[in-house]
Amino acid sequence: MSLALLERHRDTLRHALSDALSRDPEIFRALRYHVGLEDDAGQPDDGMGKMVRPAIVMFIAEELGGSLDRALHAAVGLELVHNFSLIHDDIQDQDRTRRGRATLWTQLGEAQAINAGDLMHAIAISEALRSGPAIAERLLGATEAMIVGQTLDLHFEDRAVDEAEYLHMIDHKTGALLRCAFELGGICAGASEDVICDLRQLGHGIGRAFQIRDDVLGIWGNGDVFGKPQGSDIRRRKKSYPVAVGFSRAESGDRETLERIYAREPVREEDVEWVIRLLERLGVRDSAAEQVRIHLEQAQDAASRIALSERGRNELNALIEFLARRQK
Amino acid sequence: MSLALLERHRDTLRHALSDALSRDPEIFRALRYHVGLEDDAGQPDDGMGKMVRPAIVMFIAEELGGSLDRALHAAVGLELVHNFSLIHDDIQDQDRTRRGRATLWTQLGEAQAINAGDLMHAIAISEALRSGPAIAERLLGATEAMIVGQTLDLHFEDRAVDEAEYLHMIDHKTGALLRCAFELGGICAGASEDVICDLRQLGHGIGRAFQIRDDVLGIWGNGDVFGKPQGSDIRRRKKSYPVAVGFSRAESGDRETLERIYAREPVREEDVEWVIRLLERLGVRDSAAEQVRIHLEQAQDAASRIALSERGRNELNALIEFLARRQK
Numbered sequence: 318m319s320l321a322l323l324e325r326h327r328d329t330l331r332h333a334l335s336d337a338l339s340r341d342p343e344i345f346r347a348l349r350y351h352v353g354l355e356d357d358a359g360q361p362d363d364g365m366g367k368m369v370r371p372a373i374v375m376f377i378a379e380e381l382g383g384s385l386d387r388a389l390h391a392a393v394g395l396e397l398v399h400n401f402s403l404i405h406d407d408i409q410d411q412d413r414t415r416r417g418r419a420t421l422w423t424q425l426g427e428a429q430a431i432n433a434g435d436l437m438h439a440i441a442i443s444e445a446l447r448s449g450p451a452i453a454e455r456l457l458g459a460t461e462a463m464i465v466g467q468t469l470d471l472h473f474e475d476r477a478v479d480e481a482e483y484l485h486m487i488d489h490k491t492g493a494l495l496r497c498a499f500e501l502g503g504i505c506a507g508a509s510e511d512v513i514c515d516l517r518q519l520g521h522g523i524g525r526a527f528q529i530r531d532d533v534l535g536i537w538g539n540g541d542v543f544g545k546p547q548g549s550d551i552r553r554r555k556k557s558y559p560v561a562v563g564f565s566r567a568e569s570g571d572r573e574t575l576e577r578i579y580a581r582e583p584v585r586e587e588d589v590e591w592v593i594r595l596l597e598r599l600g601v602r603d604s605a606a607e608q609v610r611i612h613l614e615q616a617q618d619a620a621s622r623i624a625l626s627e628r629g630r631n632e633l634n635a636l637i638e639f640l641a642r643r644q645k
Numbered sequence: 646m647s648l649a650l651l652e653r654h655r656d657t658l659r660h661a662l663s664d665a666l667s668r669d670p671e672i673f674r675a676l677r678y679h680v681g682l683e684d685d686a687g688q689p690d691d692g693m694g695k696m697v698r699p700a701i702v703m704f705i706a707e708e709l710g711g712s713l714d715r716a717l718h719a720a721v722g723l724e725l726v727h728n729f730s731l732i733h734d735d736i737q738d739q740d741r742t743r744r745g746r747a748t749l750w751t752q753l754g755e756a757q758a759i760n761a762g763d764l765m766h767a768i769a770i771s772e773a774l775r776s777g778p779a780i781a782e783r784l785l786g787a788t789e790a791m792i793v794g795q796t797l798d799l800h801f802e803d804r805a806v807d808e809a810e811y812l813h814m815i816d817h818k819t820g821a822l823l824r825c826a827f828e829l830g831g832i833c834a835g836a837s838e839d840v841i842c843d844l845r846q847l848g849h850g851i852g853r854a855f856q857i858r859d860d861v862l863g864i865w866g867n868g869d870v871f872g873k874p875q876g877s878d879i880r881r882r883k884k885s886y887p888v889a890v891g892f893s894r895a896e897s898g899d900r901e902t903l904e905r906i907y908a909r910e911p912v913r914e915e916d917v918e919w920v921i922r923l924l925e926r927l928g929v930r931d932s933a934a935e936q937v938r939i940h941l942e943q944a945q946d947a948a949s950r951i952a953l954s955e956r957g958r959n960e961l962n963a964l965i966e967f968l969a970r971r972q973k
Contacts, residue, residue: 342793342796342797343796343800344792344793344796401763402763405759405760405763408756408759409755409756409759409760427737427755428736428737428799429796429799431733431736431737431759431762432733432737432792432795432796432799433796434759434763435729435730435733435762435763435766435792436789436792436793436796438763438766438767439766439770439785439788439789439792440789442767442770442781442785443782443785443786443789446774446778446781446782446785449778450774450777450778450781453770453774453778453781454771454774457767457770457771457774458771460767461764461767461768461771464672464760464763464764464767465670465672465764467760468670468671468672468757468760468761468764469670471756471757471760472671
């Protein structure tokens with residue numbers, strides 16, 4: 318699926334990303350590999366993701382009449398913060414592949430991958446600072462929130478989690494950078510505090526809807542042979558939104574069984590089926606769908622207060638549809 | 646030993662460090678523990694190091710007529726960058742203690758210690774940004790250089806290293822933040838480019854002299870029963886300055902033996918003695934002492950061009966003596 322909002326500035330973003338990472342020391346080659354600019358032999362590659370966050374920075378700045386030159390550094394800084402966090406996440410989770418490519422720590426070892434992430438973090442903020450101190454300050458605030466979210470997520474591996482705790486975590490871990498994308502676009506355009514607040518709510522709504530939808534797919538799949546199979550997040554014992562709601566709603570006997578299953582590794586197939594049945598019995602699937610709807614409405618509400626062009630409004634709606642209703 | 650330059654602003658720095666790290670999320674407790682503000686039970690502690698770098702920022706800013714309020718944020722930012730790098734270094738080197746306290750990864754696990762370092766990195770730059778974009782930009786440049794130095798140092802574990810490569814590495818790994826301390830003080834005082842350049846050379850000279858002196862102590866000890874024993878860096882197969890010079894100077898047969906010893910683990914006691922004899926035969930100990938002298942002269946030369954007060958000049962000289970001539 319091709320979305321105008323993601324495509325329009327993609328080449329510009331790619332070049333700016335390449336400029337930010339084109340330096341001599343050997344370690345920079347690892348950074349270019351990680352973001353997908355080069356393959357593992359140092360040859361040009363097109364392994365970058367959708368680059369949703371920097372595309373949003375550029376889109377909002379353009380729509381609100383800001384300078385695209387200024388927005389570009391903010392956008393690249395944000396994308397690099399996202400990527401530094403992925404380098405360290407992959408070490409923490411011991412994930413060996415990402416987007417079909419070997420993760421950095423499997424190539425360099427953990428020690429050098431920690432350095433690579435640290436270097437990308439510093440470069441990210443340097444890049445954002447080129448758009449001005451207000452941009453760097455906002456990005457640093459979002460980065461701190463994201464890291465706090467990541468520490469909460471790791472804590473959740475060892476204990477039961479309720480719905481409020483899960484939402485608090487995810488608002489930090491994945492929500493912070495998405496809200497930041499909308500805010501940075503607004504700051505680059507010199508938007509008023511009121512508009513920044515609307516942009517923030519827009520990002521918040523999209524972020525929540527996207528995450529909950531993603532978590533639903535991780536449990537119920539999408540019936541598509543190419544998509545996620547049923548129960549994959551349960552097999553991985555991932556405490557995603559539906560499970561957190563399950564923990565909140567389950568009565569004593571069920572709750573104890575649920576805790577026992579999430580403490581056991583590996584999870585047995587009969588446990589996966591039991592959890593899915595429990596969640597359905599507790600009405601979790603319907604509640605999650607309702608939450609997605611509510612947050613999309615809030616996002617659209619916030620968007621309606623922002624002075625977008627006709628074209629911009631259509632493109633934003635297409636992005637929202639894509640992020641929050643995607644089937645895989 | 647008590648040094649006026651290190652003592653004068655120590656309480657102010659301690660309070661500002663505490664302010665920067667006093668936030669609610671659990672992970673901030675780990676940050677306060679790491680820098681030495683609290684013990685592992687969360688009680689007030691005095692486990693901080695000498696805080697040389699932030700003391701230098703304050704000293705130079707004060708001497709050159711800058712605002713101490715502005716310098717304080719720059720100083721705390723620099724100290725936090727240094728500390729974030731220690732958190733990650735301890736994971737990379739698998740060191741279990743630092744300054745007599747358990748390192749953070751032994752307390753939290755490696756995954757959460759990576760997060761703690763990342764969070765401290767972001768807070769460090771936020772703090773520096775409060776002193777203005779020029780301060781944050783300079784600190785980010787030094788941080789990038791430091792990380793490049795750390796990647797080089799890890800690479801050195803697997804291969805022979807010559808003198809020039811070693812100096813290049815150390816100018817990055819430890820030199821960058823020390824030079825930065827002098828520069829940040831100057832920037833806070835609105836010093837001219839020429840003065841900043843002198844400050845940079847002052848930091849460079851002190852950094853080189855300190856590092857080479859430290860490396861000499863790591864091989865020859867200091868004859869003091871409380872200091873380092875002879876050969877301790879050889880036992881750890883650390884490729885420090887004397888060994889790099891040894892690699893540069895050794896002729897074929899000796900060089901092969903040296904390479905074999907540094908590839909073997911553990912190093913035998915007879916090898917330690919052989920390496921020490923080789924380095925002395927190659928005149929490495931004398932050359933190192935000469936290098937310390939040359940770099941101290943360059944530092945004093947640069948200092949003489951900077952408009953310090955009489956008291957300031959004496960205090961700076963006392964610090965230089967302490968750093969570059971210390972016996973342990």
